[in-house]
Amino acid sequence: MPRTSRREFLKAAGGVAASLGLAAVIKVEPARATPSEMQEAIRKTIGAGRVTPGKVKLELPPLIENGNAVPLTISVDSPMTEAQHVRAVHVFTEKNPQPYVVTFHLGPRAGRARVATRMRLADSQNVTAICELSDGSFWSDSVSIVVTLAACLEDGI
Amino acid sequence: MRPLIGLVGVFVLAAAAIAGEISPSERKSGYDFMARETRAMQDDDTANPGMLWVLEGTTLWTRATGAAGRACADCHGDARASMKGVAARYPAFDAAKGRPVNLEQRINACRVDRQQASPLAYESRELLALSAFVARQSRGMPIAATIDDRTRPFLEAGGATYERRQGQLNLACSQCHDTNWGRQLAGNVIPQAHPTGYPLYRLEWQSLGSLQRRLRGCLTGIRAEPYEYGAPELVDLELYLMWRARGMPMDAPAVRP
């Protein structure tokens, strides 16, 4: 068996040690959803109906200081009458560990189709809102956001 | 000659920067470094998550507790009057202990001595609720910790901790917060570290927390061994930070990223 040179041995050992070392240090990350999983979640929620961009407006800050509590507002241009109103609004993400965020159930008693909440965003990604109108149609809006991370992530108290 | 003068000028400037103190006109609360949306979260009492703890504190204030069966309200009455300005002057000297204590320690001293109840654990829900409730009564008031012959040695000890390099990263608080405030550290802007809003709701914690929690977090961040909750080093540092922020208005419970 040919003698491994000292340099080659160290390189090989270093590579193994580095990969072992890295594995020990890296935190186990939860599986992230993918854009296709988001599409699947949308289909599961609203069925096979066609979704047209428009009517619903999703507002999110473009640059987010902390992904733990991101304010979002969803509004739909609708008279909110018995004949014409928003039945529901659904929100989805592409890269959070799972794609669902929230579903709001509205109706003519809401008076106005405008809701706000705070959500978690794991990474820079696209957020999609889909509204369902009383006539059975679906409309969507999508926003691309950037999430910055804190310099020193904390674990616990 | 000219290049030499320029060089001397640089040294003088550098020395001034190291000597530290941010001039009073340049002092800014952490609020001023936040995004508009985070500021809106703080400004609206119906949206500020810190108010959930204040709400709980309002209930605890009137709840009789301990072997003495006394509520805070039994001695202190309406907190809006009796606690007005109190948080703004803590840490304050405690004659029995012969040293300054912070607000949380003062609350626990009352529990043990006056209510004959057990002290509340640091960062426990109840202690945070009571300190948030008390601190809320100082909203808008100028920070005014008393510095006199009794407290001066502790102020100086706190200042020494602030200026001392610590941890594996070998950083002193002053290097970030006096010399490099306003600059980016990874994704965030470095604030000046004035504790105007404590206890505050930190988005990173997803909870309300005390100034000591934040200080311990910073120490961990520079890879130093954090002092225990209630340690004299932390209380002295709190005193120094409140002195450094003297005159700035309290805005507890604040919201920070």
Next chain:
Amino acid sequence: MASALINVPARAKRGEIIEIKTLISHVMETGFRRTQVGAVIPRNIIRRFVCTYNGTEVFSADLHPAISANPFFVFSTVATESGTLAFTWTGDNGFSVTESATITVE
């Protein structure tokens, strides 16, 4: 002990659209976080929020782990009559909290 902050106007004109804000303390543990030694912290979230107006549901939400801790909602309803607005949050581990507010509609 869950605390909730409800913001409902005390009075309104008939037909006026009123804005309601609700904030409840809840950790909303996602089920994706792990402890220092790698054990998964189990999911513990509020799953449903319902607002009723004199017994009739006027707004509701289905929550998922992506809703931030201490869930906050802003929504609106038409002030139809005087009465009680009831707010119920239900979720994992038998979590159930109901708060109410009265409104005078003239």
